[in-house]
Structure formats: C-alpha cells, structure tokens
Amino acid sequence: MHFKGRTVFAFVMLTMIASVLVTLTIADQMINPDQHSAPALTASASDDGEQFGLKEDELTKLNAVLELIETKYYQKVDRHELLDGAVSGMMSSLDDPYSVYMEKDVAQHFSESIEGSFTGIGAEVTLENGKIVVVSPIKGSPAERSGLLAKDVLLSVNGAKLDGLNLQDAVAKIRGPKGTKAKIQVQRAGFSDPIQLVLIRDDIDVETVYGKLRKDGTGVIEIRQFSLHTAERFKQELAKLEEQGMKGLVLDVRNNPGGVLPVVVDIAQSFLDKGATVVQVEDREGKREKTLSKGESKTYPIAVLMNNGSASASEILAGALQESAGAKLVGETSFGKGTVQVSYNKALGDGSLLKMTIAKWLTPKGNWIHENGIKPDIAIEPPDLYKVARLALEETLKPDTLGEQVRSVQIMLHGLGYEPKREDGYYGLETVEAVKKFQAEHSLPTTGQVDKLTGEALEAAVIKWIQDEKNDTQLHEAIKAVSRK
Template sequence: MLFKGRTVAAMLALTAIAACVATYAVLEFPSRSRGAGGQLASGDLGQGQGGLRQEELEKLNKAMNLIEQRYLHPADRKKLLDGALQGMVESLKDPYSVYKPEDEAEEYMDALQGAFTGIGAELRVENGAVIVESPIRGSPAERAGLQPRDVLLSINGESLYGLSLSEAVAKIRGPKGTKAKLKVQRAGRTTPLDLELVRDRIDPETVSSEIREDGVGHLFINQFTSETAAQVAEELASLERQGMKALVIDVRNNPGGYLQSVVEVADQLLEQGKPIVQSEYRDGRRKVDVAENGAKHGKLYPLVVLINQGSASASEILAGALKQSAGALLVGDTTYGKGTVQVHFNGELGDDSILKLTVYKWLLPDGTWINEQGIEPDIPVDQPAYFLAWRLPRDRVLKLDSTGGDVENLQTILEGVGYPADRRDGYFSQRTKEAVERFQLDESLPATGEVDAGTAQRLEERLYSAIQDRANDAQWQKALAEARKLAGSSE
C-alpha cells in the first residue's frame, strides 16, 4: 500500500528527516556603512564582546579540571566540550538554533539535501517536547495522519520528553523495515494516539506539474532546495508551451528550505521591481529582496496558491509575496507561522561541527511579521474529516460495544470510503457493525462485522484511493474553480 494523500489514515512505510522546519540563508547582512545588502565575514557578525573574557574562560577551565580530577568516572573531553556548546545554544530558548557535533553534522546536512530515513516529518524540540512542524508531502508521515503541532510522546515505549533533537531523532530512526511505535498527543484530544509505523527510505520529489484540458496548470513545490528554482523554471516553461491560462501553485505541507531558493522562484512569477520579502536584522535595519529577472509585466496568467497548516517558512514567503506583489489568491488553511531565518555556520568552530543560528526575521512585502500567526487564506476551505484520519490499530480488534478514539476514527474512515455508520462518537454500535459487514462483503472479506488487521488494511487502502481522488480534495476543487474564473476574466 502506498499512500500519498495530504493527511491520510494508513501507512506501510515511514521515513523521517532530522531537521526542524526552517528557512535557511547564505550569510548575508546589511552593510553598516551603506545600509544595503552586503557580505560580512563570520568574525564581523555583530557587536558582541569578542568571545569569552578571561574570567569566563578561567571559569570554564576550572569546571573542566574539576570534572577531570574529581568526578567519579572518566570523562570524555570532546563530549564535555560538545555538551558545553549545546548548553549555550539551548539557553537561547530558540527551537530553530542547533549545535551539531562532528559525528552528527554530516548526517544532519545530508538530511537537508535529499533522501533520508525516519518518519517523514520536520521536527523540532520546544520546552522538552518533540513537536511535528510539518509532515513532508507524499511522505509516510503524512500518509499516517501526523499533523502539524502533534507532540511525539514516546517511541517504542521510550519517552522522548527532555531529549535534544538529535537524541530524539536517533531513537526515531532505524533500519529500513523496522517498526516504530509512536505515542502522539494531539491538541483537542484527551488521550494520545498510538501509531505503529514501518521505517523506510524516501527521496522526496521537489517539484512537479500537470496541466488540465481547460488550461489550468497545477505546480507542486514540496520544499525549497538548491535545485528548486531551476526545476520550477523548467516546469513553468513546459506549462506555458502547453497554453496555460491560469496556475495553481500548491505549497501545502511544504516545510520550507533555503531563502535564496524561494526568492529565485518568486522572481520568476513577479513583475520586475516588485518586492518579494524583507529581512530585519538584530540592529533593526532592513533589506528588501525584489524581483530582478521576472517578466517585464509579470506573468500573463492569474495565480492561485494552495496553503495549509503545514505550509511553513519559505513556502509562507512565496505565498505572501505572490499575494501582495502579484495579486494571487490564497486558498486553504492558515499557514504555520514561522518568520525567522537561520544560517548554518560550517567550519567556523574550527572543526566539522555545525552551529545553526537564527540570524534575522523575515517580513512580508508590506512589513508584516507572521511569526506564530501564519498567513490567512483569502478563501478558507476545510478538507473532509477523513483527510485527518489516522492508522487503525493492528494489535487489537474493534468490535460491537468497543469505545474510544480508535472507534471514532474507524467511523470517520467508514464515511470516507462510502460506508457511513449511524454515528461518529466513538461507540461501536450495531449500525457501525453493519457498515463494517457491508464493506467486508463488497471486499470479499469474512463478514464478521469486526475490524481485525486484514479489514483495517483494506479500509486504509480504500481510504487512500478516496483521498487520491481529486474530486474529494475540497481545497483543490475550490482553487481550481477560482483559477477557472480568473482565467475567464483575464481573457
């Protein structure tokens, strides 16, 4: 079974990424003499005090000496130093600033570049909790029904609370084909969800497109990597050659990526000179990125952008730029609300470790900071309830008179696959049993009226088909209708 819906109930394979959702930038700061964009060396970054003062250095040395001479067990000096650096970064209370020691740095950067193995979600740690920022589109995490802001409580019975991001990821990752039993707390639910996932490796597709007979193009952007702008240019050229009349850009569940990448993508869709994004630095100065190479009068077709709660960071930059500088229509859900930019400092510490720091805010073209608020759609559209369903249990049978969240989830899935029960309150009623029996008969399964592993599997496969059907994607249908109207009015 291969699930590719937005947020789907079932899964057979899960993969994960070890990085929190973020917008990354090259090291670019406003020149202090000109107030414009300019490059600074890492040693000239700020107005700090030039590193540790003598008394601070002596304090650290004394602590190191006491540990080495008086601590009961032998201590690893490298681990002590790494721990000190991690403690410094954690004291910032910024979930997007991270220190990665040498033995973790290469794997961390590889995860940012492409293929990886894990649970298929962007994660961060905040106040000791491991939080899902966004399931990656098309990933098993999305197919399992993980949602933005879900809290991962435990993995295979081991608590994740209080761990660093790298420690949590180390527990979540594992060899392909092994199981990861997650306990997940979701806002609005009194009891946690239990999800059993199978680890796998994925290589996410960054950009793809299609065009309909009516001339409406559909451009998917799943993340913003160093290759995304070139891929977008290629897809747009193909769509335009086919006579595209309107374009729907889909950045749902796009967790972000590189700032330069999203600027280069927006540049292709805006009129020359139109603002894309503002950057505000620690001293209050601002830098504005504008479209430099776009069409003289912008694109000749109207734009609609599909967004949801999993649209974060760089995808929010694109949505905001297209709305404010190109009059694009936003359809879907309010976005995640992540308004800061990070820089990876590779090599600045004298070895192969990595220090990732939040270095500035990004603002919409009009100067609005959307952090922790998100961007509201022009046309809000909720998906059907079964788009938010999750995996059915395999370790127990759901049957008559069962109660609880798993039964409520079953009733939601039954409605999604065309076998609605009489209720959706989590009580396995006689009518729910009859709905299960009808489904089993139509699927040539034993008509027990009970949901065992075999019936659960088939229900999830049918749900996948329902979610794959564009006719059931309420947000896409609304975006399509609006794109058609806009295309007609522009002719």
C-alpha cells in the same frame, strides 16, 4: 543575501534525520559558511570597543569545571561529549527552537538534506514548550502514509519518551536504518487519548517539483520543498506548461516545510514585476533589507494552495505572491515560521555545525507572520479522511466498546460512504452494520468486528480515496479561484 538557512524544525528525514538538521525547512538563506577555519578562544572586540568571546575569568571558570569533572567525577567521561554538551547548553539557553548545535554526524545528515537526499520517516519537527511538534509530513513519505499531521505532538518512539528532550536527542531516538520500524505515540488535537502510528523508515523522494496541465487549461505545480535544485526544476515545469497554453496556475505548497531562501526568491521572481519586493529581512537592530524582484509578472491568474504544514519558505512564497502579485491564497492558515537562520560550520573546526537565528523575515508589506501564519483568502478545510488517525490494532474492536480507535473507524466508514450514524467512539449497532457492509463489499468475513485484516483493508481504502484527485476539495477550490479570475 547569502544565508543558507536552517529549518527550525529539522527534517525528520534521515530518519527524521534531525529535525535539527534540516535547514532547508524554513525560510532561510543559503549558507555562506563563515571564513574562520578554527574556533577563536581569545576575546575579540568590535569597532565600538564592545568585547566578544570569553573573558579571562570566564575562561578560567570553564576550565576549572572541566578539570574538576575530568579529575573528580566518579567515572571517566569523554572530553568531546563534555564540550558538545557545553555548546548545546549555550544554544538551549537562547530558548529558540530554531537555534541549535549539531554534532559532526548530525551536521553531515543536515548537509545531505539540503542536497535533497533523505532516508527516514519523512517529516519535519520543531521544539515547542519542551514538546516535539510536527511541522509537516513530506508527501509520499512513511510519515504521510501513516497519517502523521502538522501540529501533532510526538510523545514517544518505540517506547522511549521524547518529552523534555532537546531537538537533537529527540531526533536521535527516531532515527534508524531504512526498513526498520518506528512505533510513534502521538497526541493530536481533538483526541482525548494518544494515537499510535507504526512507520517503516524508507528513502524519501528527492524530487521536489511536479507539474501537470489539466484539461480545463489550469496548470498545477506542486512544490514539496525548496532544496538547492528546486528553482531550476520549477522553471522547467513552468515553461512546459506555458508552452502548452496554460490559462491559469495553482501552486501547491501544502505540507512543504520550507527550504533555502535564495531558491524561493528565485521562484517568486518568476511572477513579480521587476523592482517589486519579494521579502524583507530585519536584523537585531531593526534595520530592514528588501530583496527586490528581477523578473516580470504574468498575465494569467495565480493561486497558492497551502495548509497548516506550509512553513517558512512556503510562507515567503505565499506572502510575496499575495502582496506583490495579486495571487489568491487558498486552503488553511500556514504554520507560522518567520525567522531566518544561518549555519556556521568552519568556525567550529571539527565538522560540527551551529545553526542560529540571526533575523526575522517579513512579507513585502512588512507583516511578521511568526507563530501566527498567513491566513488564506479562501479558507477551506480538507475532508475528515485526510486527518483521521490511522489504526494501530493490537486487538479486535468489538461491539459495545468505546475508544479513539473506534472513532477512527467510524470516521473512515462515514468518509467512504458507509454510514455508522455516529462518530463519538461508541461501537453501537449502526457501526456494526456499517462494518459488515464494508466487509461484504471487500470479500471479508462479515463479522461486524474490526480485526487486523478488516483494519488493513479499511486503511487501504482510505489511502486510495485520498489519492483520488476528485476528492481533493482544496485543490478544486484553488482551481475555481483561478478560473474566476
């Protein structure tokens, strides 16, 4: 199969680059650009006589509208913008967030994202029911550092509302040069009021594979996304761990939004017997094509660590290893993206690109996980500190007040070992004492109020806590699963 695949979501890379861009993000296949060099304006027919392309009356109608706009509209318009709008309208009518049209500049960013070169906030987004929803933040990115989470709904950026915009226009609002600030308002499940996050756009780490061998003999390989060179890097890390005597392996695909399908197939084959099914692709007619492994299984136990931000290609890997290699899935239910996109650029002839859903993918046993995700064999939620909303203090938080910011402070204090006694958002006496204790231990004025300085110190302590592997309960559970086997 030669699909190049898109991401339904779109990497908010290149400054969220275009969620619409990131094709890499989801189970997809390597694009083999179509062979046409220019768009066909005449109708064509299939072998059975079915006609495709515009009929004469349809072409007449479109030309009439174009002429009326150009000659009668109250102000001059850009002809190229009209054509782009017409194509975008056709794609929008499909009501499929993964089928999108990208204008030339956006298409260029998309191609760069496939190569693994990103600048932006480092998150992938999709369009659900007219709302911009986060698929996953990229590890080490501004999005992750700010506390952006999978399933967050983005409401506005720097005051500009995103509700009702198409994916491309929404991403355009978020895009911007490295070093610039993006104030993003977020709606998060479990919070009654919107959360405000402040991100500084930056270069996104292009390395996609990180491996290490623990003292207990367990190898851990983290795959952050499936870009063009990920399989090569993965095999290097795997060989290194095996040479060091690895006894078991944990594959960490948490917050991995997906990528290029042939790449994940190549990686999955490293653990599947020759002839075992890696993935199935089903077309519009219901015909299925199986991709079979050319590799061989391993003798050591394997676990796949995933969460709500594990999407597309990550889900293909999890499903293949669970059903065809007996691996254990640990963590949270995955995102649930089970369709395949192909990118077409040469047919359009002007540097723009069309990404369109052409099939759905199924696990080796024929399960379609779209919108449902894959459930783990061993379910374990991360500690609250991993999901707490970051602070965006515009004024000092004081006793006897109520709000989501206070609630975040309480969750942070509790997770760090200071006991505010409550996490309901009310700034009572117990919270005051917990704040004072934190301030005293961090050489801050012990006012019992959370000003900007205290807020920054509190967030820094949370980030340090999260980065300490000993607090990663999901990873520890995955290691236990491997050790038990």
